[in-house]
Amino acid sequence: MEMSRGLAADRHVPVMLTEILDALAPSLARSGALYVDATLGMGGHTEAVLERFGEARAIGIDRDTEALRLAGERLARFGDRFEGVHAVNTEVADVLPRPADAMLFDLGVSSLQLDELDRGFSYRADAPLDMRMDQTSDGPTAADVLNTASQDELERILKTYGEERFARKIAHAVVKEREKQPWTTSGRLVEMLRSVIPLASQRQSGHPAKRTFQALRIEVNDELRGWEQAVTSALDSLAVGGRLAVLSFHSLEDRITKRAFATASASTAPPGLPVELPEHRPEFALVTRGAAVPSEDELERNPRSASVRLRVIERTRAKGSQS
Template sequence: MSGTSGSEQDGRNRHVPVLLARCVELLAPALERPGATVVDATLGMGGHSEALLERFPGVRVVGIDRDRQALALASARLERFEGRFTAVHAVYDEVLAVVEDHVGGPVEAVLMDLGVSSLQLDEVDRGFAYSQDAPLDMRMDPSTGRTAAEVLATYPEGDLRRVLHEFGEERFAARIARNLVRARERAPLTRTSELVQVVRESIPAAARTTGGNPAKRTFQALRVEVNGELDALARALPAALESLTVGGRIVVMAYQSLEDRLVKRALARGATSSAPADLPVEPETHKPYLGLLTRGAERADEAEEARNPRAKPVRLRAAERLRATPGHLRTVVPGWAA
């Protein structure tokens, strides 16, 4: 008889971690230090954290997630690592405060697996999937914030157009926004199937034959808006880098171009000298404080895509902290001694 609990097994069965071996490989040099701590800033159902806890017996994991259901499933899955795993209900842009509260000093590694989780996609009633009819919710934390239905009911046409264009990169944003407003004048949009129908009718037939489900970009845009994902990521990246000790490493996996662009810029900024080009000697304080560990963005190979279709859009980037910077560990958390 297996000693695996139902909740633990549920987490394993429903979640196949993306680029798991590569994440472990990239973080290994930092996590082989005695007493190392890694922050899994997007815990989900704990697949990456489980692999790190198994591979590095001395490592402690602090797992952050805004989804209480995910925290419960991951906690059950990782219960056997008693004393080495801490679950925290928070959004990942609170990473520095979480590190201050639960670690008290810099950490050796940060892992971010961005976007919507397997749990959220698979829970029909959460409204993330355009392939199944469900309430238009899309909140990663169902206990707070406005739903997608509320966004569709209250945003002016111009704001809907902006959301679809900026967050979904939808070329038919104007037409979709106009038709959404017309549809809600007849009756509130409350179901995913209703939204899919409006989008389908808004996109020319020729454009519906390529690129997958025509509602994909609209659903992405609404999800990003509902959860403030890009704003949170823009805050989370510098905070995560700030929390790293010298020699610490960060791995970030993005699944859409808007996220990846923010990650690329944040890491490139830290890996670039801030000294004027005409200086004869580069001051120490202007030298790059990050070293890039990947050449561009790494992708899943064909074998992994075949095993786990959700790995197909992933873009992985990683960096190592090379030196401290002025105010390191004190910039966001005043009074925290480096």
């Protein structure tokens, strides 16, 4: 048991932990507070919440059954204060018994997923091109995307989700290669990327497969569209005084968060109205002005946190209320 807890704890370092606990503290200190970790992962953030806020209970959602199993072992010592739920968080409101006092979305992939080499997330091992976070879903795998998407679609995926400069060349090579033999393994893809991406660029921009693998993972798991839906559902399921914290790793994720939070915290009064009527007052207020970033110290300790942005918002009045 002790070993399993150690294992889960060692497999993913929770990002911006102190900043998140401090930002959520006013809502978590309330008696019987409900904390929702909508991307449970290895349960690092949830463990810290349950330790620091002795009266809080937590619901942890993950689409990855292996993450749920490991986090479940790690959090078993909290008894019925913790409940794990296997679900996709796009409709988080449907999973909750009541509005949440605090909620966290730590978007993206976990170190567990990257480390489990046979799941195809890593370009460092030759494995089946799977990349589904939910191993029970019959959704498309990365191999399916490479074998069925049109060349234009592949180019768009690589350019938008991977910010890959050589998206067109790579998409062309993917289609040419699959005419010879369908894509099945990551090793062959890495080899092809090494041959297509100019050497000078490989020297400057890190591993040649990094951006393509990120793009495929985002497409396979429908991460950006999913996040657009999830953020609306999350805002809907916050109690008054409840806070939502979001850690984004990709600039497009952060843009979606920023836009959703700006809309939620803006007055709906028509322009030119001299006085704001109660029904036009926003239902939310921003807790972080702009996005918070990790400290120098954290960046040094955990390079994975390099691109992260934290935004926090609070529900200040009930949905549709006029008070």
